[in-house]
Amino acid sequence: MGRYVARRLLQMIPVFLGSTLLVFCMMYALPGDPVRALAGEQTVDPAQIAALKKDLGLDLPLWHQYWNYLVNLFQGDFGTQIASGRPVAEIISEAFPITIRLALFAFTFVVVAGISIGIFAGLKADTLRDRGLLILTLLLISVPSFVLGLVAQSFFAHQLGWVDPNVSDAAPWGELILPATVLASLSLAYVARLTRTSVAENLRSDYMRTAVAKGLPKRRIIGVHLMRNSLIPVVTFLGTDLGALLGGAVVTEGIFNVKGVGYTVFGALKSREGSTVVGIVTLIVVIYLVASLLVDLLYAVLDPRIRYA
Template sequence: MGYYLLKRVLLFIPTLLGITLITFVLMQALPGDPVQGMAGERATAETIARIRSELGQDRPLPLQYLGYVKLLATGELGRSYYTNRKISDDLLQKFPNTLRLALAAMLFASIFGIGLGTLAAVKRGTNWDRVIAFVTVGGISIPVFWLGLALMLVFSLYFRVLPPSGMGNGRLEYLILPAVTLGTFSLSYIARVTRSSMLESLSQPYIAAARAKGLSETRVVLKHALKNSLIPIVTLIGLDLGSYLNGAVLTETIFGWDGLGRYALDGILKRDYPVIMGVVLFGAFVFVTMNLLVDLSYHLLDPRVRIKSET
């Protein structure tokens, strides 16, 4: 266990460096010139050259990348071209907002997704199963921006029970619509994965043995079938949560949520390279960390995984 953890942690550095290199190369292929955008259309060639020199954009690309790696080695992510604020300070300011939204969306998706998937498995072949299948296919197919606008139209403009946008100084009612919008896709997938995994578990001999012992159907389903179906469900939840923590661009933009998604989009639109690099690197760190936590959770959910890894 300790060796496995050490090996995964040591892979962090080359993984993150590889991601920075790929991101740096892709940014050079983006159309537009960030220096020209900062200087304005009427800027003289001398002004553009001076700004380019101040930002280090006049150096060869390999030297620019090596300079960024050296900056990372000092624990810094650079400064925004436009605001001159530290990227690390902006990330620390935006991330708690994204974290609140991500946790709320995943809580909504996990509770209803596992519940609907379990119900569909227990009621296999019935109208319940067919209705849940229809709902989950719709949840997977519907575009996020359309769902967000539809929820805003119904609950904010028609019924007027929830605010349409903003963060409301952390009030719960401002979190409901963005969380439902962001979590619906995951809810649908979690429900389908739960149903599939539960059907496999319910067909195992230990389920028949549990029923033969006279255990109630509720206990058989929840304690024996669901417990042994959790690994693929936890994997999906962990991966989706990792992607949410990187910022949900569409959801945060629609609902005016001041998180990493809007911050990243603003950086892309302005060609603010340090912002883009910082968000991507931070997101990669979060995603890799979530993958590690998901892998470690297998040892807690299934003792056979722990025994296999230690032998």
């Protein structure tokens, strides 16, 4: 087990280097440049621009820029935004708490509603209520989140006036209800379907028959024997899903003006702020890797047949 974890942690190093390099190259390849963007519409002396670029190290070849970036990163320096002059670390530390709040909110919703719907449908597979719920979840899966987001926004905010269309900068819990619901909808549908299939399948298994034959009460048959088995694939999905939610939701955060990670990354991408994009994306990659490692470890806890060596 210990060796397995160590190996997985070591594997993160090449993934980390690879992903930073990849994002770095992509930023480099994009047209437009942050220094010229500073000037906006004005014409600027090319010599001035060149001087500024030299100051920021942007005139160096790509590999050298990447090297400088890594050296700074290992000293805990994420770099500085060119336009605002603010350290990238500060920007990340502002955006992440908001995204974490939104992600946890959405995640709770996914877990509670998704699993409940899944169990409710799976226990009576192939009945009317199962079919109905399947169609409903299929609808949620097939509607893109920007459509759902905009529809929800115009209905609840503009028509009914129950909520503000935009989330304020502090992003209190109450204002996150609608964005969290929209963000959760897709995963919720997947979780519901996954749970439903798993429950329906395990319901027919031999050990369930044994549990009934043992004279156990229904509550125990379903709560212990069925659930322990049925939730294994669901937990696996939920783990990676939490990683994805923490990575920020560009579309949802954009629609509701939530100043989280997705929103920030999108902004930085538009103004070609390379160090911001690379910093945030790298952090997301690391979060994702850690989440999937935790899922794999949890999997071994849930299913004793899995052993890591």
